[in-house]
Amino acid sequence: MKKRVIGIGDNVCDKYYPSKIMYPGGQAMNFSVYAKKMGADSAYMGVFGTDQAAEYIIHILDQFQIDRSRCRQHKGENGYAKVRLEDGEREFIMSNKGGIINEHPLELDDEDLNYIRSFQLVHTSCNSHFDSQLAKVKAAEVPISYDFSGRWKQESYMDSILPFVDYGFISCADAAEDESRELCKRMVEKGCRLSIATRGKKGSIVYDGIRFYHHMQEPVDAVDTLGAGDSFAAAFLLSMLDTQNIETAMAAGAGFAAKTCMVNGAFGYGIPFEDSK
Numbered sequence: 426m427k428k429r430v431i432g433i434g435d436n437v438c439d440k441y442y443p444s445k446i447m448y449p450g451g452q453a454m455n456f457s458v459y460a461k462k463m464g465a466d467s468a469y470m471g472v473f474g475t476d477q478a479a480e481y482i483i484h485i486l487d488q489f490q491i492d493r494s495r496c497r498q499h500k501g502e503n504g505y506a507k508v509r510l511e512d513g514e515r516e517f518i519m520s521n522k523g524g525i526i527n528e529h530p531l532e533l534d535d536e537d538l539n540y541i542r543s544f545q546l547v548h549t550s551c552n553s554h555f556d557s558q559l560a561k562v563k564a565a566e567v568p569i570s571y572d573f574s575g576r577w578k579q580e581s582y583m584d585s586i587l588p589f590v591d592y593g594f595i596s597c598a599d600a601a602e603d604e605s606r607e608l609c610k611r612m613v614e615k616g617c618r619l620s621i622a623t624r625g626k627k628g629s630i631v632y633d634g635i636r637f638y639h640h641m642q643e644p645v646d647a648v649d650t651l652g653a654g655d656s657f658a659a660a661f662l663l664s665m666l667d668t669q670n671i672e673t674a675m676a677a678g679a680g681f682a683a684k685t686c687m688v689n690g691a692f693g694y695g696i697p698f699e700d701s702k
Contacts, residue, residue, distance in 0.1 A: 428666050430546045431468040432457035433531070434553020435523055437504035438478035439651060439690060440698060442518065447478065447698040448690025449485045451504060452550040452572055452655055455691045459652075459659035459681070461489050462692070468492035468544070470537070471553075472526040474503030477698065485694055495540055501525035513647035513686070523554055530554040538565050545666055548658065551576045551586075559589040570594070570662055572654070577608055588616035592665075594658050598625030605630050606637055619671075621661065623654050629678065631671050640675035643683040652691030657682040 434453035441447065449458075453471060460467035469491050473479040475498065482503065486493050506520035531554070533541070541547060542565050549555045550572040562569055570592040576582055577595040587593060593612045597605050605622040609632035612620035622630040628641040647653075660681035664674035689695060 428460075428465045428663055429467075429544050430456075430460050430465055430548065430662070430666075431470060431541065431544045432460075432548050433470045433541075434549045434555045435504055435526070436469070436471045436473070436482045437506055437520070437523070438481060438698075439506050439508045441689075441695070442507060442509050445697055445699070446689070446695040447481070447505075448651075448693070448695045449482050450506075450652065450691040451482075451552075452574075453548065453553050454482070454486070455652055455655035456548040456659050457491050458485075458489055458692055459656050459685075460663060461491055463660060463663055463681070465663055468495075470495045470531065470541075472496065472529055472531060473498040474501045474525040475499070476501075476503050478505050479503035481696065495537055497529060497531065499525050499529045501528065508651065510649060513649060515649060515651040523552065526554045531558060533558050533561050538562075541565055541567055546570060546662060548572070548662065550574065551582075556586060559586065563589045568592070570658065572596075572658060574654075583612070584615055587612055590616065591618045592621065592662060593617040593619070594621045594623065594654070596654050597622050598627065600624070602627075602630070606632070609637070619665075621658070623657055623682075625650075625653075629657065629675055631675060633671060638671050638675060640672070640679055642679050645683045645686050647686035649689045650686050652685045653682045655691065656685040 432453035435451040436454040437451040457469040504524040507518040548570040609620040657678035661678035664677040
């Protein structure tokens with residue numbers, strides 16, 4: 426049976442300099458696109474602005490035939506980030522912190538929750554402006570995957586989110602292995618069912634409350650690392666839904682992340698843009 430998953434939260438256009446090409450992205454939207462590319466029945470719920478970036482994001486979702494029926498749209502600036510590449514490693518210059526979603530964050534109603542109950546998994550993140558709604562999703566008994574990115578250094582923030590989370594992802598490429606293991610252990614102690622640390626070229630670590638699992642990342646000559654963590658998460662989660670085997674899921678995540686590093690942007694589809702005056 427086809428797996429049914431939804432990404433809830435951020436969508437952005439990543440604007441690359443100096444090439445002046447922008448690519449669709451955002452952690453929640455990336456998850457939805459990657460899941461669709463891997464054959465899942467995926468949907469996306471988020472907030473759009475009314476500018477060029479918003480129009481392009483909507484166009485891409487429709488092109489992938491990803492259900493966006495529960496999205497909101499408000500007049501204003503869509504989320505975007507400015508990015509540059511240094512030897513294939515992406516470096517963020519700045520962002521507008523999600524744009525219009527700051528003024529109009531998602532507030533789930535009963536219809537939204539009934540819709541969400543039709544999915545096997547919700548994936549969201551620390552950039553999704555969705556933290557206040559996690560308790561509602563938890564009460565709806567839909568498993569939650571949450572990407573903390575680099576915010577694992579903020580202990581009180583982590584502690585406030587972890588009780589709602591089934592799958593918790595952290596990005597800690599610069600952390601030592603011992604520190605990564607301790608972080609994963611602490612995440613499970615605070616309520617997370619499964620903790621996953623992605624460590625860039627050093628692979629990944631998973632802790633299930635009993636034992637640690639390790640998997641090395643496949644070596645690639647990366648074109649662009651943007652989206653590598655999101656693609657690992659998407660492939661890992663779909664594999665877990667399918668097999669419930671952690672080692673199989675880690676291998677699936679590593680393989681898909683390696684492929685993502687070979688395209689520009691999170692998943693390609695770049696178009697030229699002009700800076701606003």
